[in-house]
Amino acid sequence: AQSVAQPEDQVNVAEGNPLTVKCTYSVSGNPYLFWYVQYPNRGLQFLLKYITGDNLVKGSYGFEAEFNKSQTSFHLKKPSALVSDSALYFCAVGWPYAGNNRKLIWGLGTSLAVNP
């Protein structure tokens, strides 16, 4: 079965330190890879995506993600965390141009807490 794993339910990091939120996937073919962030009682906001090309993708709010095909991973990173980065982060994979099946496969989410 195709799946996306976010192995950590929660990540705690001190403000100013680098942060990593992990994502691995098990799907066939070459999917598109996405990261979204959700603040409390809000919808999801798109952070970044990988389609092809450079393995390091830069996105919104200083976030970036590194695609590793051999490890089937797409970890989200930020060099220096802010308290305002505290939120729920979702990794997703899919084929948004795949005809009638354009849905994404979602990870369960990782709650990031950045401590002052």
Place this chain on the structure above:
Amino acid sequence: GAVVSQHPSWVICKSGTSVKIECRSLDFQATTMFWYRQFPKQSLMLMATSNEGSKATYEQGVEKDKFLINHASLTLSTLTVTSAHPEDSSFYICSAISPGTGGGGTQYFGPGTRLTVL
């Protein structure tokens, strides 16, 4: 660009009544929209894929007669929770695929609707 709105943002209703939630893409045309349900501190659960002009595709375990989806135009999809019961109380979120530029249609999400059934 790529803004999706939802209305209402929250609704409280009595058990047995029906509630309609609207999802609109404000600055792009969306041939495909999605409806999700999210329980507190839990992940997203895809309920259905809504394609403009055709019947929605429901995920396994989602009652299509209870959660009616209509995608009548390229900018509007609606979710109607029929005969709502307390167990239907949840956070409902819609998304729409933006055609985008440079490939890779991205899902853009509405702000969500908090449904409470008394």
